[in-house]
Amino acid sequence: QVQVQESGPGVVKPSETLSLTCNVSGGSVSSFHWSWIRQPAGKGLEWIGHIYNTGRIDYSPSLKSRLTMSVDTSKNQFSLKLSTVTAADTAVYYCVREWYTSGWATFDYWGQGTLVTVSS
Amino acid sequence: DVQMTQSPSSLSASVGDRVTINCRASQSIAKYLNWYQQKPEKAPILLIYGASGLQSGIPSRFSGSGSGTDFTLTISSLQPEDFATYYCQQTYVTPQLTFGGGTKVEIK
Helix, strand or coil: CCEEEEECCCEECCCCCEEEEEEEECCCHHHCEEEEEEECCCCCCEEEEEECCCCCEEECCCCHHHEEEEEECCCCEEEEEECCCCHHHCEEEEEEEEEEECCEEEEEEECCCEEEEECC | CCCEEEECCEEEECCCCCEEEEEEECCCCCCCEEEEEECCCCCCEEEEECCCEECCCCCCCEEEEEECCEEEEEECCCCHHHCCEEEEEECCCCCCCCECCCEEEEEC
16 A cells, blocks of 8 residues: 655745655555645645656646656655745645546545745 | 636435535536545545546445536445535636635534
């Protein structure tokens, strides 16, 4: 069974770059598609972007100019970098497997989430 | 962008009640609609995919219906463990896989 676990600093200063890593176990990172989703405290879910096992990467249009996603197959992990952060980027960040069930895209395996606070 | 609007934003119900949650898309999304359940401090869990497909391991009291722009999640007999927040999500329009604002189901 696939498991994913986010890691990264809990606090990032305004204007700096937020960097998170998602470690994958129970399967190869290169076999699946992966998404990042975030959730500000008390609010709803926001899809950030995904990286497919073909190398295709799509970003949310609202974040695209600040985002970079990549995969490191040697470490079986994938990562997220969000530049020039502000308080509005404070949220729980989830890494998620994107899986096609009967042809329908779904998010079926989620990490536990990691809280990132943007604060000086 | 496709906007996903859920209603109601919250509801109160009793154990055993039939509960219905609605989700409306700002444009047709065929049946590209998923439902998730989220409990406090936990990651969401996939309940329904493709508008009506029941995810493996999810109890049959959960069901989904709809196509085009209007969708419904139904819990046929609410159980204590079902008190949570529910989100719909469209996967028709990429690369913006938008979620609804959520519906919180609380104990009456």
